Amino acid sequence: MGNSEKSISSAVIKRLPRYFRYLGVLKANNITRISSKELSEQMMVTASQIRQDLNNFGGFGQQGYGYNVDNLYTEIGKILGLDKRNDMIIVGAGNLGQALANYQSFNEDYGYKVMALFDVNPKLIGISVRGVKVLDIDEMESFIKAHDIKIAALTLPKDQAPEMAKRLVEWGIKGIWNFAPIDLHLPEDVTVENVHLAESLMTLTYNIHNREESGD
Numbered sequence: 406m407g408n409s410e411k412s413i414s415s416a417v418i419k420r421l422p423r424y425f426r427y428l429g430v431l432k433a434n435n436i437t438r439i440s441s442k443e444l445s446e447q448m449m450v451t452a453s454q455i456r457q458d459l460n461n462f463g464g465f466g467q468q469g470y471g472y473n474v475d476n477l478y479t480e481i482g483k484i485l486g487l488d489k490r491n492d493m494i495i496v497g498a499g500n501l502g503q504a505l506a507n508y509q510s511f512n513e514d515y516g517y518k519v520m521a522l523f524d525v526n527p528k529l530i531g532i533s534v535r536g537v538k539v540l541d542i543d544e545m546e547s548f549i550k551a552h553d554i555k556i557a558a559l560t561l562p563k564d565q566a567p568e569m570a571k572r573l574v575e576w577g578i579k580g581i582w583n584f585a586p587i588d589l590h591l592p593e594d595v596t597v598e599n600v601h602l603a604e605s606l607m608t609l610t611y612n613i614h615n616r617e618e619s620g621d
């Protein structure tokens with residue numbers, strides 16, 4: 406594929422998971438090929454945007470044929486790294502940590518395997534969430550190293566998050582899925598993906614109230 410030879414804009418990368426999701430639905434419905442026009446109608450983006458985005462990867466479409474759904478799904482999956490092992494841990498096994506561990510689709514649809522949750526609360530240590538154990542935080546360093554874990558979800562109180570993130574990186578974590586509402590300052594070779602539901606909710610209320618005020 407050679408996509409690593411060329412840098413792909415972050416705007417395109419951000420759109421890829423959505424292509425992947427739509428293609429997954431087409432695949433599940435036994436649809437084997439689709440034109441950029443049909444895909445554009447379903448996804449509500451322009452056909453030229455789709456062609457441009459997919460051309461970044463050598464263009465998987467053929468004139469007059471459209472896109473082979475299986476191929477495109479596989480190739481985008483590879484670009485997103487879903488063909489690799491993506492084992493992860495969850496740090497903080499409270500409401501949100503357990504909700505993430507309970508969400509089957511990460512594993513079943515995308516292959517992200519939650520290997521363990523970690524917490525400091527003795528009441529939680531030892532329980533299982535969908536078959537995954539909550540372990541004592543003191544076991545985390547050796548667990549990360551033994552299982553070569555590269556991804557950690559941070560679902561612990563925000564005042565604990567920066568220090569925890571630093572330790573995780575020292576122990577080999579390369580990607581932090583950060584749910585704690587605080588910015589993390591980490592070395593450049595570490596990827597942080599922030600997920601802040603409240604921020605998206607604020608965008609929603611901004612839009613609602615601005616529409617109301619402008620009378621749309």
Ligand SMILES: NC(=O)c1ccc[n+]([C@@H]2O[C@H](COP(=O)([O-])OP(=O)(O)OC[C@H]3O[C@@H](n4cnc5c(N)ncnc54)[C@H](O)[C@@H]3O)[C@@H](O)[C@H]2O)c1
Nearest residue numbers: 497499500501524525526560561562563584585600601602
């Ligand atoms: N990003 C979002 O959209 C979103 C949504 C909800 C909650 N949150 C954030 O996620 C975090 C967790 O929220 P919650 O509702 O699950 O809280 P919670 O209190 O239910 O869970 C937090 C867990 O972290 C554990 N913990 C505390 N210190 C720890 C440490 N040093 N090491 C390991 N575990 C530790 C606690 O024992 C607890 O089980 C909070 O920071 C909250 O603000 C984010």
